[in-house]
Amino acid sequence: LTTVGFSYAIFGNHVEALQHALKALEVARAIGDLHEELQARNALGVVYGMAEDYEESYSYFLSCLELEAALNIETNPVTLNNCSLTNIYMGNYEVALDYGLRCLEAAEKSNHFTMQHAGRDRVAKAYIGLGEYEKAKEYVKANLENNKIAQSHMRRSHTLVNLGQILLKQGQPEQALVHFNEALVIATKENAMNIVFEVLKEIV
Secondary structure, eight states: OHHHHHHHHHTTOHHHHHHHHHHHHHHHHHHTOHHHHHHHHHHHHHHHHHTTOHHHHHHHHHHHHHHHHHTTOOOOHHHHHHHHHHHHHHTOHHHHHHHHHHHHHHHHHTTOHHHHHHHHHHHHHHHHHTTOHHHHHHHHHHHHHHHHHHTOHHHHHHHHHHHHHHHHHTTOHHHHHHHHHHHHHHHHHTTOHHHHHHHHHHHO
8 A cells, every 4th residue: 555655646646645655554553563654654754745745744754753763673864864855845954954964874874875865965955055055065075976986877967956056056157057057968868857847947
């Protein structure tokens, strides 16, 4: 049920996604399967987030952290990442920064490369929101270096957009445009339309 809910969410059918995720939570509680309940709570957080109900999304991600602690599960960097991202959307940058740093720490401890990238990205976004552009730039540049090692084109294009946004904030539009153009070339080749639209929003 949780997987079906995710599938509906990906295709934008948030009503069906929510129904399946809520049913998954009900079933998990009925049979006393706390691990399945954890997955269902996470799914609900994702679904509400995709529906842009960030308060409700955050409440479910918080409940995931609580259940992980109750199950004596080592803190999942994915959950911390979700908490950070949701708070970025809500404009709670201090809170987002805390979760982003904790995500990065947990990801480094577990050698989770993808979440290391995500953690640095969340920290950078939080610093941008707080107006601390040089600190944000440190994390963005660290991601660019790691993208070279991982040869992840998608992550590189997203990171270039972040760098371009910082440079715009710092009054360096010409340098920002260089990074936006590189991001656009990569995103177009990878058919990453969400990044293409993000770049176009900045340069058009």
